[in-house]
Amino acid sequence: AQTVTQSQPEMSVQEAETVTLSCTYDTSESNYYLFWYKQPPSRQMILVIRQEAYKQQNATENRFSVNFQKAAKSFSLKISDSQLGDTAMYFCAFVQGAQKLVFGQGTRLTINP
Amino acid sequence: AAGVIQSPRHLIKEKRETATLKCYPIPRHDTVYWYQQGPGQDPQFLISFYEKMQSDKGSIPDRFSAQQFSDYHSELNMSSLELGDSALYFCASSFMSRETQYFGPGTRLLVL
Structure with missing residues (x-):
């Protein structure tokens, strides 16, 4: 069974700083997708970024980028020029095919003014 | 762009009562997923x-049942509610069972 691990329960940085959230996963599959979802205090689940395992190029979405290391089964999220609105719980998630998302435990990120 | 719609957004029930949660996927999305998120937990x-x-x-109790209708909306029926059923229930949808799932705003269920 696939598992996703986020080893940082909480992180806190100052506004405008860069922060990296860690995620590791375990799977025997070769084709899969990885996601980062953001859950702000409203508790809406918002898709931040996604990565296809067969693509070597790291995904980027504006201030958000990932460092995908397939051999190491690592998928970290980097937030550049952090903003107060980035304060949220961040979940790393794995999916293989049209199956259920498997989530990590989440990292609570606080951006301080 | 249209998003996933869930209703109701909030629901308060007594123990042993029944609840029905509804989900309307993004237009043209044909796959619907239901997740439960307890306080301080990741979605299951x-x-x-x-x-x-x-x-x-997945880990759905026998007291719960669900179905998807001809217009692709889905309903989650929960009977004999227990205190432990209090949680945020998400519906997500995807197109042609592709990998990216888009979440609705969730239904907050409180069982008293």
């Missing part, structure tokens, strides 16, 4: 439907 998969057929089943 309950059940999914593709083209009105159950496609996968």
Whole structure:
């Protein structure tokens, strides 16, 4: 069974700083997708970024980028020029095919003014 | 762009009562997933439907049932509610069972 691990329960940085959230996963599959979802205090689940395992190029979405290391089964999220609105719980998630998302435990990120 | 719609957004029930949660997927999305998120926890998969057929089943109690209708909306029926059922229930949808799932705003269920 696939598992996703986020080893940082909480992180806190100052506004405008860069922060990296860690995620590791375990799977025997070769084709899969990885996601980062953001859950702000409203508790809406918002898709931040996604990565296809067969693509070597790291995904980027504006201030958000990932460092995908397939051999190491690592998928970290980097937030550049952090903003107060980035304060949220961040979940790393794995999916293989049209199956259920498997989530990590989440990292609570606080951006301080 | 249209998003996933869930209703109601908030629901308060007594123990042993029944609740029905509804989910309207993004137009043209044919796959629906249900997740349960307890306080301080990550979302846990309950059940999914593709083209009105159950496609996968997770840790869904026997007291719960769900279905997807001809217009692709889905309903999660919860009977004999227990205090532990209090949680945020998400519906997510995807197009042609592709990998990216888009979440609705969730239904907050409180069982008293």
